[in-house]
Amino acid sequence: MRILSGVWSGIVVVVFLLIVIGGSITLTAMTSTPVSLSSALTDPYLISVIRFTIGQAVLSTTISVGLALIVTRALARRAKFPGRRLLILLMGLPVVMPVIVAIFGITAVFGKRGLLNELLSLLGVEQSFTVYGLTGILVAHTFFNLPLAIRLLLPAWESIPRENWRLASMLGMSSRQLFRLLEWPSISDRLPGICLVVFLLCFTSFAVVLTLGGGPAATTIEVAIYQALRYDFELNQAALLALLQLSLCTVAALGLLKWFRVFAATSGRKVDARDRPDIHSTIGKATDFFCIGICTIFLLLPITMIFYSGIRGPIYEVISDPILWLASARSLIIAILATVISMLLAMGLIKSVRFLREKTKQQKGAELALTIGSMTVAIPPMVIGTGFFLIALRTHTLAHATLIMIALVNAIMVLPYLLRSISPPYIQAGEQYYKLCRHLGLSGLQRFRLIDWPIIRKPTAFAIGLGGALSFGDMGVAALFDTDGQITLPVMLYHQLGAYQFNEASVTAVFLLLLCVSFFWAINQIIGR
Amino acid sequence: MKTPKLLTALIYGVCLSATGSAHAETPTLTVFTYSSFTSEWGPGPLIKKAYETRCQCNLKFVGLEDGAALLSRLKLEGNRTSADVILGLDTSLIAEAQATELLAPHDVNIADINLAVTWSNSYFLPYDFGYFGFVYDGEEIQTPPKSLRDLMLNPDSPPVIIQDPRTSTPGLGLILWARKVFGEDDIGAWETFASKIVTVTKGWSEAYGLFLKGEAPMVLSYTTSPAYHRHIENSERYRVAMFDDGHYQQVEVIARLASSKNPTLAQNFLEFMLSNDVQKILPTTNWMLPAVKTGQALPEAFKESEIPKVVLGFTPEEVSANRKNWIKRWLGAVAK
Known part of the structure; x- marks a missing residue:
C-alpha cells in the first residue's frame, strides 16, 4: 500500500499515455478496412524505407551527440566568456524552428547558391558542394539536435561539485583522467536518455529528409504514414506503420535502457568549473575556443541568414497585419496550455520514478517509466491527432475542444524534453538529500519547496521554455484540427508561402523565432533565476 | 422597490x-x-x-x-x-x-x-x-526546353526541383503529365530525368521557395506563376516554359x-x-x-502566350484506378 501511495501519480500518467497512444492508433485503424500485416512487412519498398530510416537516424544521432560531447566539454571548461549566455540562449532556436524555415536557412549556407559554395568559388575550387542527399539530412539533423544535446548535457557537467575538482587538482589528474574519473560518471547516466530523444527525433523526421535528401530514395516511415493518412486514406495502413515505427523505436529504447547506468550520486553543492585543474593551458584554451567557434559558426550562420532575409522583407506590412497578432495570441495560448499539461504529466511521472529508486531500488523500473514517457516522440502527431479528432467527432465536442486537443497533442510531443531535463537533477536531489530529509522530517510539498525546487528550477525553466517554444512553433497538429478558421502563427507562415508571399513569410519566420526566444527567455527569467 | x-x-x-x-x-x-x-x-x-x-x-x-x-x-x-x-x-x-x-x-x-x-x-x-508548368529563372536560362519530351530526355536540359507525388498535388500532376506524354514508356523517361532532379520536396512551398533562392533554375509549378510576379512584383524575371506536347490540366x-x-x-x-x-x-x-x-x-x-495550346488530362476514374500503381512505378524509377 505504501508503494502505491508513492507511485500513483506515475501510474496515472503511464496509463494515460498508453491509453492515448494505444487508443489513437486503434481508433485510426478501425476506421478503414484492414490490411494484412504480413503483406505490408514483406513489401520490398517498405523494407528499404525501414532500413533507410534506421540508418540515417543512427548516423544522425551518433554525429549530433558525438559532437555535442566535444562542444559541451569545451563549454563546460570555459565557464565564463563574453557572449556565453547569449550563445546558449540562441542554441534553443534550431529546435523550435518550423521545418521549412530551417530548410531555407540551411540551404542559404550549404545550398547550390549558399555561402559555402561562394566561399569555395572564391578560393578557386571548381567542384561545388552539393548538400542534397545523405549529407543534407545529416547537416540538418545535426543543426536541430546538436544544440539540443548540448543543452541537455551541459547541466551534467555543471553538476560536478568543486570539491571534486579540488581533489582532482591535488592528485594532479590529467585532462584525460578528469574525463574518465569525474566527467564520464556524471554524464554517462544522462547519455542514453539524450541519445534516445535525439534518435527518436531523427527517426521520425519527415520534410527535412524528403527535401534535403534529394529524392524519394530518402524516405522515412513517417513519410509513408503521411502518405497513407493523407493521400491514400488508408488509415489502417497508417496505424500499422505507426505501430511498426513505435516497435522499432521501442527496440532502440530497450537497447539504450540496457546501457543505462546507475546514477553516480555526487556530494557537495558548490559548483564551479573554474576549479578544474586542466583549464589553464594555452593549448586547452585554444582547442576549447576552436570547438566552440566551429559549432557557433555552424549553428549561427543559417540562423543569421534567416534573420537577414527577414530584415530585408516588408517588415511593416507584416507586423501591422492584425491577423499576425491574433495568430500569435492563439499560438501563445496553445503553448501555455501545452506546457502546463506537459508539466503535470512530467512531474507525475518523475515523482514516482524517484520514489521507485529511493524506496524500492527499482532502477530499471524507474528508467522504464521514463522511457515510456519519452516514447511519445515515436508516435506521429498526425496519428495521435487523427485519433483525438475521431474521439471529438463521436462525442460531438469537435467545435469546443479544438484548443484543448491541439494543446494536448503538443503536450504529449514535448513531454520527453521535460522528462530528460528535469528528471536527472530531481532524482539526484533525492539521492543527495534523502537522508537529510528523513532526519528533518521533511516530506511532501515542504521537501519539494525547500530541497528539490532550488535544484530543479533551472532545468525546469529550460524545459518549460523549450516545451512552450516548441508548441508555439507547432504546425501539423493545429492545421489538422481547424474547425473555425482561426490560425496559429506557423499556419499563417504556411499561408504566406502558399500565396507566393515568400518575403512576407521570411519576416513572419523571424517574428516567430523572436517570440519563441522571448518566451524562452521570459520563462528563464521568471523561474530559472 | x-x-x-x-x-x-x-x-x-x-x-x-x-x-x-x-x-x-x-x-x-x-x-x-x-x-x-x-x-x-x-x-x-x-x-x-x-x-x-x-x-x-x-x-x-x-x-x-x-x-x-x-x-x-x-x-x-x-x-x-x-x-x-x-x-x-x-x-x-x-x-x-x-x-x-x-x-x-x-x-x-x-x-x-x-x-x-x-x-x-x-x-x-x-x-x-490551371495547368502545371515548369517555371524558370529568365536570368539563368535563355532557351528553355520546348517540350516535356525535351525537358526529360535531353541531356542538356536544366536542373529542376519537383514535388513528391506522395505528398503534393503538383507532384502527382507531373506523374500524370509524363504518363500522358510518354504512355508506357514514362519509366524510361523518368530514369533519364532523375539525374536532372535537384531534389523532390514535400510540397509546393518548399520547392518554389528553394527555386526563388536560386537552388535550381527551374521548378515544377503552374503556368500562371509568372502572372503573379508580373502583377504583384512587376517582375518579368520568372517565366514559364510552354511545351509543344501539352500541359496537364x-x-x-x-x-x-x-x-x-x-x-x-x-x-x-x-x-x-x-x-x-x-x-x-x-x-x-x-x-x-x-x-x-x-x-x-x-x-x-x-499572357495569351502562357495559355497552353495542347491540353492534357486523364478522367478522374483513370486517375483513381492507376494513381497508386503509377506512383509505385515512379518510385522504382527515381528512388535508387
Missing part, C-alpha cells in the same frame, strides 16, 4: 436571449476548403464579404492544408460532417470523393462552363482551372453535401461561385483561370 428592478432585469434578460436566438437563426453556411483559398491573400475573404451581403447568412470557411487534407477530413467526418459545401478538390481526387456517397448533385446549368475540355460531372462543379471543383441542413443556401453558393463577381477575382487571388467566360479579358499580367 426591489422587485420592479429585478423584473426589469428579467424582462431585459429574456429580450436579450430572444434577440440572441433570433441571431442564431441566421443560417451559417460552412465551407470546407484548402487554406490558401481562405487565407487573407486568397479569394476567401472577398467571397465571404460579397456573399454575406446578398444571402442574409454567415459564410464560414474552414481552411485545411490542401486538397488531399480536404478529402481525408471529409472521409473522417463522414455523414457527421458539419460542412455544407466542399470547395477545392481537384480532378485527381474527384472519383474518390464521389465514392464516399456523401455528395449531392449540383443541379446547376453548366452551359457556361468554359474549360478546355467538356464537363459532364453531375456532382462537381468546376470553378477555376488541373480543374478545381466545388460540391455540396447530401447531409447539409442548408441545401438551398449551398445550392445558391455553388451558383454564386460561377457568377461574374467571383470568377473575375479568382485570377489575381487564387492565381487560376476562371471556369466560366466572364465576358471581360483576363488581367494584363496573364
Whole structure:
C-alpha cells in the first residue's frame, strides 16, 4: 500500500499515455478496412524505407551527440566568456524552428547558391558542394539536435561539485583522467536518455529528409504514414506503420535502457568549473575556443541568414497585419496550455520514478517509466491527432475542444524534453538529500519547496521554455484540427508561402523565432533565476 | 422597490436571449476548403464579404492544408460532417470523393462552363482551372526546353526541383503529365530525368521557395506563376516554359453535401461561385483561370502566350484506378 501511495501519480500518467497512444492508433485503424500485416512487412519498398530510416537516424544521432560531447566539454571548461549566455540562449532556436524555415536557412549556407559554395568559388575550387542527399539530412539533423544535446548535457557537467575538482587538482589528474574519473560518471547516466530523444527525433523526421535528401530514395516511415493518412486514406495502413515505427523505436529504447547506468550520486553543492585543474593551458584554451567557434559558426550562420532575409522583407506590412497578432495570441495560448499539461504529466511521472529508486531500488523500473514517457516522440502527431479528432467527432465536442486537443497533442510531443531535463537533477536531489530529509522530517510539498525546487528550477525553466517554444512553433497538429478558421502563427507562415508571399513569410519566420526566444527567455527569467 | 428592478432585469434578460436566438437563426453556411483559398491573400475573404451581403447568412470557411487534407477530413467526418459545401478538390481526387456517397448533385446549368475540355460531372462543379508548368529563372536560362519530351530526355536540359507525388498535388500532376506524354514508356523517361532532379520536396512551398533562392533554375509549378510576379512584383524575371506536347490540366471543383441542413443556401453558393463577381477575382487571388467566360479579358499580367495550346488530362476514374500503381512505378524509377 505504501508503494502505491508513492507511485500513483506515475501510474496515472503511464496509463494515460498508453491509453492515448494505444487508443489513437486503434481508433485510426478501425476506421478503414484492414490490411494484412504480413503483406505490408514483406513489401520490398517498405523494407528499404525501414532500413533507410534506421540508418540515417543512427548516423544522425551518433554525429549530433558525438559532437555535442566535444562542444559541451569545451563549454563546460570555459565557464565564463563574453557572449556565453547569449550563445546558449540562441542554441534553443534550431529546435523550435518550423521545418521549412530551417530548410531555407540551411540551404542559404550549404545550398547550390549558399555561402559555402561562394566561399569555395572564391578560393578557386571548381567542384561545388552539393548538400542534397545523405549529407543534407545529416547537416540538418545535426543543426536541430546538436544544440539540443548540448543543452541537455551541459547541466551534467555543471553538476560536478568543486570539491571534486579540488581533489582532482591535488592528485594532479590529467585532462584525460578528469574525463574518465569525474566527467564520464556524471554524464554517462544522462547519455542514453539524450541519445534516445535525439534518435527518436531523427527517426521520425519527415520534410527535412524528403527535401534535403534529394529524392524519394530518402524516405522515412513517417513519410509513408503521411502518405497513407493523407493521400491514400488508408488509415489502417497508417496505424500499422505507426505501430511498426513505435516497435522499432521501442527496440532502440530497450537497447539504450540496457546501457543505462546507475546514477553516480555526487556530494557537495558548490559548483564551479573554474576549479578544474586542466583549464589553464594555452593549448586547452585554444582547442576549447576552436570547438566552440566551429559549432557557433555552424549553428549561427543559417540562423543569421534567416534573420537577414527577414530584415530585408516588408517588415511593416507584416507586423501591422492584425491577423499576425491574433495568430500569435492563439499560438501563445496553445503553448501555455501545452506546457502546463506537459508539466503535470512530467512531474507525475518523475515523482514516482524517484520514489521507485529511493524506496524500492527499482532502477530499471524507474528508467522504464521514463522511457515510456519519452516514447511519445515515436508516435506521429498526425496519428495521435487523427485519433483525438475521431474521439471529438463521436462525442460531438469537435467545435469546443479544438484548443484543448491541439494543446494536448503538443503536450504529449514535448513531454520527453521535460522528462530528460528535469528528471536527472530531481532524482539526484533525492539521492543527495534523502537522508537529510528523513532526519528533518521533511516530506511532501515542504521537501519539494525547500530541497528539490532550488535544484530543479533551472532545468525546469529550460524545459518549460523549450516545451512552450516548441508548441508555439507547432504546425501539423493545429492545421489538422481547424474547425473555425482561426490560425496559429506557423499556419499563417504556411499561408504566406502558399500565396507566393515568400518575403512576407521570411519576416513572419523571424517574428516567430523572436517570440519563441522571448518566451524562452521570459520563462528563464521568471523561474530559472 | 426591489422587485420592479429585478423584473426589469428579467424582462431585459429574456429580450436579450430572444434577440440572441433570433441571431442564431441566421443560417451559417460552412465551407470546407484548402487554406490558401481562405487565407487573407486568397479569394476567401472577398467571397465571404460579397456573399454575406446578398444571402442574409454567415459564410464560414474552414481552411485545411490542401486538397488531399480536404478529402481525408471529409472521409473522417463522414455523414457527421458539419460542412455544407466542399470547395477545392481537384480532378485527381474527384472519383474518390464521389465514392464516399456523401455528395449531392449540383443541379446547376453548366452551359457556361468554359474549360478546355467538356464537363459532364453531375456532382462537381468546376470553378477555376490551371495547368502545371515548369517555371524558370529568365536570368539563368535563355532557351528553355520546348517540350516535356525535351525537358526529360535531353541531356542538356536544366536542373529542376519537383514535388513528391506522395505528398503534393503538383507532384502527382507531373506523374500524370509524363504518363500522358510518354504512355508506357514514362519509366524510361523518368530514369533519364532523375539525374536532372535537384531534389523532390514535400510540397509546393518548399520547392518554389528553394527555386526563388536560386537552388535550381527551374521548378515544377503552374503556368500562371509568372502572372503573379508580373502583377504583384512587376517582375518579368520568372517565366514559364510552354511545351509543344501539352500541359496537364488541373480543374478545381466545388460540391455540396447530401447531409447539409442548408441545401438551398449551398445550392445558391455553388451558383454564386460561377457568377461574374467571383470568377473575375479568382485570377489575381487564387492565381487560376476562371471556369466560366466572364465576358471581360483576363488581367494584363496573364499572357495569351502562357495559355497552353495542347491540353492534357486523364478522367478522374483513370486517375483513381492507376494513381497508386503509377506512383509505385515512379518510385522504382527515381528512388535508387
